[in-house]
Amino acid sequence: MAQLDQVSTQKEEMLDSSSLLYELSRDLVSILDGYQVVSVALSYLAKVPDCQVAGFLVEDNAHPEQPWRFTVRIYRLGGESLVPQLTQRTIDAMQTVSEHVFQLNKVSIIIDGERQPDTALSQVNRELRSFASLPLIMRQQVIGMVSIGSGEKGIFNEGVVRLVSTIANQIMIAISNCRYIEQVAAARQAERLKSEFISNISHELRTPLHSIRGFTKLMLQGKVPDPETQKEFLTIIDNQSEHLGKLIDNLLDVSRLESGRFQIQKRYMSIKNTIHDAVESFYSLASEQGIVINEDIPATLPEIGVDGERLRQVMVNLLSNAIKFSNDGGSVTVKVEVKDSELMMQVTDHGIGIPEEVMPRLFERFFRVKDSAGVGGAGLGLYISKQIIEAHGGRIWAESKAGEGSTFSFTLPLNQAGGDSYG
Amino acid sequence: MDKRILVIEDDPSALRFIQYTLQQEGYRVLTATNGLAGIRKAQNEELDLIVLISCCRV
Numbered sequence: 001m002a003q004l005d006q007v008s009t010q011k012e013e014m015l016d017s018s019s020l021l022y023e024l025s026r027d028l029v030s031i032l033d034g035y036q037v038v039s040v041a042l043s044y045l046a047k048v049p050d051c052q053v054a055g056f057l058v059e060d061n062a063h064p065e066q067p068w069r070f071t072v073r074i075y076r077l078g079g080e081s082l083v084p085q086l087t088q089r090t091i092d093a094m095q096t097v098s099e100h101v102f103q104l105n106k107v108s109i110i111i112d113g114e115r116q117p118d119t120a121l122s123q124v125n126r127e128l129r130s131f132a133s134l135p136l137i138m139r140q141q142v143i144g145m146v147s148i149g150s151g152e153k154g155i156f157n158e159g160v161v162r163l164v165s166t167i168a169n170q171i172m173i174a175i176s177n178c179r180y181i182e183q184v185a186a187a188r189q190a191e192r193l194k195s196e197f198i199s200n201i202s203h204e205l206r207t208p209l210h211s212i213r214g215f216t217k218l219m220l221q222g223k224v225p226d227p228e229t230q231k232e233f234l235t236i237i238d239n240q241s242e243h244l245g246k247l248i249d250n251l252l253d254v255s256r257l258e259s260g261r262f263q264i265q266k267r268y269m270s271i272k273n274t275i276h277d278a279v280e281s282f283y284s285l286a287s288e289q290g291i292v293i294n295e296d297i298p299a300t301l302p303e304i305g306v307d308g309e310r311l312r313q314v315m316v317n318l319l320s321n322a323i324k325f326s327n328d329g330g331s332v333t334v335k336v337e338v339k340d341s342e343l344m345m346q347v348t349d350h351g352i353g354i355p356e357e358v359m360p361r362l363f364e365r366f367f368r369v370k371d372s373a374g375v376g377g378a379g380l381g382l383y384i385s386k387q388i389i390e391a392h393g394g395r396i397w398a399e400s401k402a403g404e405g406s407t408f409s410f411t412l413p414l415n416q417a418g419g420d421s422y423g
Numbered sequence: 424m425d426k427r428i429l430v431i432e433d434d435p436s437a438l439r440f441i442q443y444t445l446q447q448e449g450y451r452v453l454t455a456t457n458g459l460a461g462i463r464k465a466q467n468e469e470l471d472l473i474v475l476i477s478c479c480r481v
Contacts, residue, residue: 211434218444
């Protein structure tokens with residue numbers, strides 16, 4: 001009789017497990033986001049018999065600058081009421097154990113608080129007596145852990161572990177799908193930006209070229225007899241050639257950056273003149289548009305190790321943007337200050353501002369603010385500026401309010417530390 | 424009386440080129456570098472023709 005009961009219990013458990021896995025796989029199929037996979041999977045782990053707490057250790061894809069950072073998420077299943085005795089200390093300890101198991105790179109570890117007191121679980125306080133940590137394996141590499149715990153000892157039997165392992169595999173497939181989708185989306189986005197860039201750059205190159213050819217032809221055909229007008233047109237040709245040259249320089253910089261051949265040549269110098277020259281070069285353009293340039297620059301500045309020509313390039317870029325996006329009759333402020341161990345420079349305009357949603361992408365290669373009042377640009381200036389400042393060990397960022405204006409700031413370290421070597 | 428043309432173009436050097444060329448043909452040319460300024464001029468002046476050069480990217 002007892003044997004029959006056992007068989008029937010086993011059958012029930014199997015049925016429960018298979019319906020749980022069926023529902024899990026059904027739910028996971030439609031998810032495209034890795035974080036959502038984790039939360040759905042946790043809600044299913046909550047249904048595993050006797051499992052009171054579950055956690056995840058997964059790669060954090062949301063931070064591309066640190067693709068191998070690991071995030072541990074420990075969840076109390078069913079909230080506080082289900083496991084009232086579970087303290088923050090237990091949760092912290094479970095996180096530590098998950099990380100420990102992950103580092104061991106073991107296939108699975110099942111610990112019973114009573115039987116193995118000398119294991120890593122000794123860090124877990126007495127409330128958590130059973131613990132299992134299973135690896136998430138993708139292409140023979142452990143990329144994360146799924147952990148379950150309970151306040152009762154010795155309850156994670158083979159059946160439970162097999163169930164959690166199957167859930168872990170399902171999660172793995174779902175996460176792997178999400179990553180694939182993310183990669184495809186990123187590749188498409190990069191492709192789209194590149195083709196937009198080619199279209200923009202053709203326009204940007206053609207506009208000055210049209211002017212140069214147009215005015216040259218007028219003069220060659222003898223249609224400009226007045227010497228003053230001749231001088232005016234020659235000045236336009238000169239300016240447009242210079243503009244074209246800068247565009248080509250930017251393209252070459254991007255090509256150097258792409259191939260890792262971009263270098264800065266730092267030397268100790270007083271940057272006061274560099275700053276002043278850059279600002280002064282905008283006096284005439286600003287006054288043509290009735291824009292006032294306010295300068296808030298200390299009388300003395302320390303000598304710092306910079307590539308003067310590259311610093312000038314960054315300033316020219318920020319100033320020309322500030323003037324380009326200012327309304328006629330507005331003002332642009334250049335502020336320089338020495339703070340702690342760095343020099344900070346800010347260029348503020350009171351122009352059209354930048355929509356909040358595009359702020360995070362401002363310094364991306366090829367990125368342009370769409371429909372920005374008909375103002376052109378190749379989407380290279382801020383990208384190159386960021387690379388220059390970062391090569392100096394500094395930071396660059398923007399703050400803006402649509403309709404009110406923008407402030408672009410950058411820092412340069414006062415000492416050599418943090419920057420590239422002199423070269 | 425000379426025919427009056429308003430040319431709207433955002434690139435100042437292209438605008439100057441068009442202005443000069445049309446002037447050589449005997450037209451009186453008014454200019455604006457953006458749509459809003461163009462509308463203001465169109466409202467205040469008697470015009471025979473408005474040339475709006477819209478930016479095309481291919």
